[in-house]
Amino acid sequence: MNRLAPLNSTDTIAAISTPIGQGGLGIVRISGPKALDVADRIFLCKKGLPSSFPTHTVHYGQVHAGGGIIDRALVIIMRGPRTYTGEDTAEISCHGGRIVLHKTLTAAIKAGARPANPGEFTMRAFLNGKLDLSQAEAVQQLIGAQSDLAFRVASEQLRGKLHDTVEAIRSQIVDVAAVVEASIDFPEEDIEFSPTEELRAELTSAKEGIERLLATFEDGARIVEGVNVVIAGKPNVGKSTLLNSLVEKDAAIVTPLAGTTRDVLRESLILQGIILNVFDTAGIRKPQGLVEKEGVKRSKKALGKADLVLFVLDADAGLSEEDRRIFAEFRGKKCIIVVNKIDLVPEVDEAAFAGEFGNQSVVKTSALKLEGIEELKRRITENVWSADIPSLDHAIITSVRHRDALERAGQALHGAIKALEERLSPEFPAVEIREALDALGLITGETTDEEILDKIFSKFCIGK
Numbered sequence: 034m035n036r037l038a039p040l041n042s043t044d045t046i047a048a049i050s051t052p053i054g055q056g057g058l059g060i061v062r063i064s065g066p067k068a069l070d071v072a073d074r075i076f077l078c079k080k081g082l083p084s085s086f087p088t089h090t091v092h093y094g095q096v097h098a099g100g101g102i103i104d105r106a107l108v109i110i111m112r113g114p115r116t117y118t119g120e121d122t123a124e125i126s127c128h129g130g131r132i133v134l135h136k137t138l139t140a141a142i143k144a145g146a147r148p149a150n151p152g153e154f155t156m157r158a159f160l161n162g163k164l165d166l167s168q169a170e171a172v173q174q175l176i177g178a179q180s181d182l183a184f185r186v187a188s189e190q191l192r193g194k195l196h197d198t199v200e201a202i203r204s205q206i207v208d209v210a211a212v213v214e215a216s217i218d219f220p221e222e223d224i225e226f227s228p229t230e231e232l233r234a235e236l237t238s239a240k241e242g243i244e245r246l247l248a249t250f251e252d253g254a255r256i257v258e259g260v261n262v263v264i265a266g267k268p269n270v271g272k273s274t275l276l277n278s279l280v281e282k283d284a285a286i287v288t289p290l291a292g293t294t295r296d297v298l299r300e301s302l303i304l305q306g307i308i309l310n311v312f313d314t315a316g317i318r319k320p321q322g323l324v325e326k327e328g329v330k331r332s333k334k335a336l337g338k339a340d341l342v343l344f345v346l347d348a349d350a351g352l353s354e355e356d357r358r359i360f361a362e363f364r365g366k367k368c369i370i371v372v373n374k375i376d377l378v379p380e381v382d383e384a385a386f387a388g389e390f391g392n393q394s395v396v397k398t399s400a401l402k403l404e405g406i407e408e409l410k411r412r413i414t415e416n417v418w419s420a421d422i423p424s425l426d427h428a429i430i431t432s433v434r435h436r437d438a439l440e441r442a443g444q445a446l447h448g449a450i451k452a453l454e455e456r457l458s459p460e461f462p463a464v465e466i467r468e469a470l471d472a473l474g475l476i477t478g479e480t481t482d483e484e485i486l487d488k489i490f491s492k493f494c495i496g497k
């Protein structure tokens with residue numbers, strides 16, 4: 034597999050690879066051509082120098098600097114290429130206090146390492162062929178996974194499911210490219226190439242594979258990033274009580290006074306593997322004072338970014354012109370009408386509420402008494418997924434970068450297929466086919482430049 038030339042590959046880097054703070058253990062990772070030399074300078078062991086130890090072994094000793102002992106610790110010696118980065122690596126496992134880790138890292142730097150940049154260990158793993166770019170991105174997703182489903186999607190990508198799917202599509206296209214390029218290189222030779230119809234069918238099959246991957250993006254992005262659910266309505270309809278009922282804790286202050294909520298409050302919960310970012314907003318009305326004016330402004334901003342709106346109405350008070358004006362603020366977005374405070378009325382005419390607002394889905398609740406909350410959660414789940422909860426039997430894309438690359442590849446294949454159908458000179462489909470291959474290479478890292486790599490890995494934490 035072709036890779037970019039390693040960046041600063043002669044450097045030895047070091048970083049704290051465990052979360053900063055107090056803990057039982059902490060790890061300082063050292064990687065690069067002089068990693069074992071650095072370990073020799075800062076780790077004392079009765080058995081000898083760390084560089085003399087067999088690979089993939091653990092040894093007890095002491096971390097020291099300037100003649101003083103920092104901590105009793107373990108050192109793990111791993112020689113490349115059988116390491117995460119593909120380079121010689123030493124990991125020092127010491128006590129997890131902030132000062133201990135900082136002193137150990139400082140000792141490693143004084144001994145010849147330099148501080149690692151964000152994501153530099155994983156970048157080196159990619160550059161040294163240990164991971165493709167989609168797998169490297171999966172490392173970050175795995176670290177940041179907030180739900181079991183997000184964890185499973187990242188794990189599958191790290192195992193190479195997306196890589197294998199993209200490579201299968203690229204293989205189909207490469208086969209066609211070979212034939213088309215040969216017909217350009219040897220126009221006078223008496224060589225029988227594949228019929229145009231076979232080439233077109235192969236490219237069509239590859240394009241369909243791309244379209245199947247693209248169809249997973251909406252659900253994939255929701256799995257990783259979550260869904261923004263905004264609770265909206267006029268003051269005193271029970272929005273904050275509804276938030277507390279959904280997240281099952283007293284997240285928002287609730288009083289009988291209209292206008293208690295002045296700002297947008299965000300809480301999260303997980304429903305069937307999806308992260309819901311639930312926003313309780315200030316009641317939308319003509320503001321009374323500067324503070325409430327800012328609260329209403331922020332409420333409208335939150336509505337603009339909502340994936341789903343829970344529009345709360347007061348069953349006891351009935352509909353008002355104010356309700357209708359608020360609905361106009363988010364018309365066109367996915368919406369569930371929540372008719373709240375049903376404990377105060379003998380009966381609710383769901384059809385009347387639904388008809389008033391374009392036959393939207395209606396759920397009756399008493400947020401105060403927790404009535405209808407489970408039904409509301411079920412309706413939210415139905416609105417989240419485009420179909421059923423996605424299966425992990427096939428690759429799922431979760432990245433805008435991957436979506437854009439696939440769209441570019443699909444458009445190029447469309448052009449190639451059209452060129453073949455119109456019997457154009459082989460140079461025309463050849464250009465489109467190369468464009469498709471380059472676009473797919475952006476996903477795996479075959480055609481990614483240094484600027485894109487820097488952008489991707491700068492989002493990683495230092496130490497990974």
